[in-house]
Amino acid sequence: MMLPDLQAPPHQDAGRPLEVVTARRPLRWLAAVVVLVLLAMAASALVTNPAWEWDIVGQYLFAPSVVRSVLLTLELTALGIGLGFALGTVLALMRISPNRLLSSVAWGYVWLFRSVPLILQLLFWYNLALLYPRLSVGVPFGPGFFDFGTMDLIGPLTAAVLGLALHQAAYAAEIVRGGLLSVDHGQREAAAALGLPPARRLFRIILPQAMRTIVPNAGNEIIGLVKGTSVVYIMALPELFYQVQVIYNRNGRVMALLLVAAIWYLILTTVLSIVQHYVERYYGRGRA
Amino acid sequence: MTPMVELRGVHKSFGSLHVLRGVDLEVGQGQVLVIVGPSGSGKSTLLRTINHLEKVDRGSVRVDGHLLGYRQVGDRLLELPEREVLRQRTQIGFVFQAFNLFPHLTVQQNVMEAPLSAQRRPRGEVEPLAERLLARVGLADKAGAYPRTLSGGQQQRVVIARALALEPKLLLFDEPTSALDPELVGEVLDVIKDLARGGTTMIVVTHEIGFAREVADTVAFMDAGRIVELGPPAQILDAPAQDRTRTFLSKVL
Ligand SMILES: Nc1ncnc2c1ncn2[C@@H]1O[C@H](COP(=O)(O)OP(=O)(O)OP(=O)(O)O)[C@@H](O)[C@H]1O
Ligand SMILES: [Mg+2]
Numbered sequence: 223m224m225l226p227d228l229q230a231p232p233h234q235d236a237g238r239p240l241e242v243v244t245a246r247r248p249l250r251w252l253a254a255v256v257v258l259v260l261l262a263m264a265a266s267a268l269v270t271n272p273a274w275e276w277d278i279v280g281q282y283l284f285a286p287s288v289v290r291s292v293l294l295t296l297e298l299t300a301l302g303i304g305l306g307f308a309l310g311t312v313l314a315l316m317r318i319s320p321n322r323l324l325s326s327v328a329w330g331y332v333w334l335f336r337s338v339p340l341i342l343q344l345l346f347w348y349n350l351a352l353l354y355p356r357l358s359v360g361v362p363f364g365p366g367f368f369d370f371g372t373m374d375l376i377g378p379l380t381a382a383v384l385g386l387a388l389h390q391a392a393y394a395a396e397i398v399r400g401g402l403l404s405v406d407h408g409q410r411e412a413a414a415a416l417g418l419p420p421a422r423r424l425f426r427i428i429l430p431q432a433m434r435t436i437v438p439n440a441g442n443e444i445i446g447l448v449k450g451t452s453v454v455y456i457m458a459l460p461e462l463f464y465q466v467q468v469i470y471n472r473n474g475r476v477m478a479l480l481l482v483a484a485i486w487y488l489i490l491t492t493v494l495s496i497v498q499h500y501v502e503r504y505y506g507r508g509r510a
Numbered sequence: 511m512t513p514m515v516e517l518r519g520v521h522k523s524f525g526s527l528h529v530l531r532g533v534d535l536e537v538g539q540g541q542v543l544v545i546v547g548p549s550g551s552g553k554s555t556l557l558r559t560i561n562h563l564e565k566v567d568r569g570s571v572r573v574d575g576h577l578l579g580y581r582q583v584g585d586r587l588l589e590l591p592e593r594e595v596l597r598q599r600t601q602i603g604f605v606f607q608a609f610n611l612f613p614h615l616t617v618q619q620n621v622m623e624a625p626l627s628a629q630r631r632p633r634g635e636v637e638p639l640a641e642r643l644l645a646r647v648g649l650a651d652k653a654g655a656y657p658r659t660l661s662g663g664q665q666q667r668v669v670i671a672r673a674l675a676l677e678p679k680l681l682l683f684d685e686p687t688s689a690l691d692p693e694l695v696g697e698v699l700d701v702i703k704d705l706a707r708g709g710t711t712m713i714v715v716t717h718e719i720g721f722a723r724e725v726a727d728t729v730a731f732m733d734a735g736r737i738v739e740l741g742p743p744a745q746i747l748d749a750p751a752q753d754r755t756r757t758f759l760s761k762v763l
C-alpha cells in the first residue's frame with residue numbers, strides 16, 4: 223500500500239534555509255478600510271456641522287469657572303477614592319478575619335451601601351440635619367462629650383465627600399478582598415514561618431502582591447468616579463457637569479458646553495489610564 | 511545535654527481526621543533526623559507543629575528546652591501571645607516543598623527580609639550576611655534577580671539561604687526536592703549535606719533514600735500518624751524490623 227504522506231521530503235540545497243511567507247488575509251484589509259471610512263465620516267460630521275460651535279468650545283474650555291470646576295471634580299474623586307479605599311481595605315480585612323462579628327459587620331456594610339443608589343445616599347447625608355439636628359460624641363445612650371450642630375458640620379461639600387467615600391468603600395472592600403484572596407496561601411505561611419510581624423506581613427508581603435489584582439479594578443473605579451462625581455450636581459456643588467449646565471442655561475449654547483465637559487472628562491480619563499499603566503507595571507515586577 | 515527537639519505525646523486532628531496519633535521524638539544537638547513514610551502519614555503536619563504553624567491538640571513540643579507556643583502553669587499550657595511565638599519561630603528555619611519565595615522581592619531582599627524586620631538587625635550587618643549566604647549556596651551572582659527568573663534548584667537554594675539568614679538553631683525541610691526536575695535535585699541536596707556536615711541540627715522529610723543513608727544520624731519511618739520505627743540508617747533502611755517499613759521501602763527504592 224502507498225503512504226504518500228510518509229514519503230521523505232525532496233532534498234534541498236544544503237546552504238539555503240527555507241523562507242517563511244506569512245499568509246495574506248484580505249478580509250482583515252477590507253475590515254480596516256471600512257473602519258477608516260466610518261471614522262472619516264464621524265470626523266467630518268463633528269467638524270463641518272456648525273451646530274457644534276467649535277469656537278464657543280474653544281472659548282469656554284479654559285474659562286476660569288470651568289477650570290475651577292474641573293479642580294473640584296478632581297478633589298471629589300481624590301477624596302472619594304482615597305477615603306473609600308482606606309475604609310474599604312479595613313472592611314476587607316474585617317471580612318476575612320476569623321472573628322465572626324467583624325466579618326458580619328463588614329458583610330452588612332457592603333450589602334447596605336451597594337444596595338442603596340448613590341444619589342439617594344447623597345441626599346440622605348445632605349439632609350442629615352433633618353434627622354439629627356445635633357451630633358454628639360460620647361458614650362452610646364449615655365452622656366455626650368462633644369456636641370455639634372449638624373448643619374455646621376456637614377455642608378454640601380462634606381456631604382458629597384462622605385457620600386462618595388462611603389459608597390466607594392463598599393466596592394473597594396470587595397476589590398481589596400478579591401486581591402487578598404488572589405495571593406497564594408504559601409506566601410502567608412512563609413512570612414509567618416520567618417517570624418515577620420503581622421503588619422509587616424500585610425504591607426510588605428501580601429498587599430503588594432494583591433495589588434496586581436487590585437490595580438486594574440481600582441483603575442476602573444477611579445475612572446468611574448471621575449464621571450460619577452457628576453451626580454453631586456443635585457447638591458448644587460459647582461463641579462464640572464454642574465458648571466457647564468449653569469453656563470448653558472445662561473447662554474443657551476447647550477451642545478458646545480456639553481462638548482467642553484466631554485473633552486475634560488476625556489482628558490482626565492486619559493491621564494488616569496496612563497498613570498494606571500505605570501502603576502500596573504510597578505506591581506507586576508518580578509513576573510515577566 | 512538537652513535535646514534540640516523533644517516531642518511528647520503529640521496529637522493533632524483536622525476535624526474528624528486524626529492525623530498525628532501520639533508522636534514522641536527526640537533530636538540531639540547537631541543531629542540530622544530524616545523522616546520517611548507514605549503520603550498522608552502526617553510528615554508535613556509533624557514538621558509544621560515543630561514551628562507552631564500548626565497548633566497541637568495534646569502533648570508538648572520543646573525546642574532547645576523551651577516549650578513552643580505555650581508556657582506551662584501547673585499542669586496546664588497557656589498559649590503565648592503572637593509576638594512571642596514569632597520570636598520563637600525566628601530560631602527555626604523552614605524550607606517548603608513549594609519554595610514560597612516572595613516573587614515581588616529580589617533574591618537579596620528575600621534573604622534580608624526576616625533579619626531586618628523580624629529580628630530588627632541593622633541593614634549594615636544584614637547586607638554582608640546575605641552576600642555570604644548567597645555565596646554559600648552558590649548564587650552570589652543572582653542577588654539582584656527576581657525568583658521567577660531562576661531555575662527550581664536555584665530557587666530552593668535561595669529558600670535555604672533565606673532560612674539561614676535568621677541564624678536558626680534548627681532547620682526543618684519538608685520534601686525540599688520533590689518539586690524539582692531530577693537533574694536539579696543534586697545541587698539542592700549538596701547544599702543540605704554541606705549544612706549537615708557543618709553541625710546544623712535538622713529534620714528532613716524526603717523520599718531520597720540515598721540522601722538519608724549518607725546524611726542521617728537517625729531515620730524515622732512514619733505511618734498513619736505514628737513513628738513506626740526509628741534508628742540508624744543502616745538499621746531502618748537495610749534491616750527494618752517492621753513489615754510496614756519493609757513494604758514502604760520496597761516501593762520507593
Ligand atoms: N490544614 C488541613 N486541613 C485538613 N486536613 C489536612 C490539613 N493538613 C493536612 N491534612 C490532612 O492530614 C493528613 C496528613 O497530611 P500531611 O500533609 O501531614 O501528610 P504527609 O505525610 O506530609 O503527606 P505527603 O507525603 O503527601 O506530603 C492528610 O490526609 C491531609 O489531607
Ligand atoms: Mg507533606
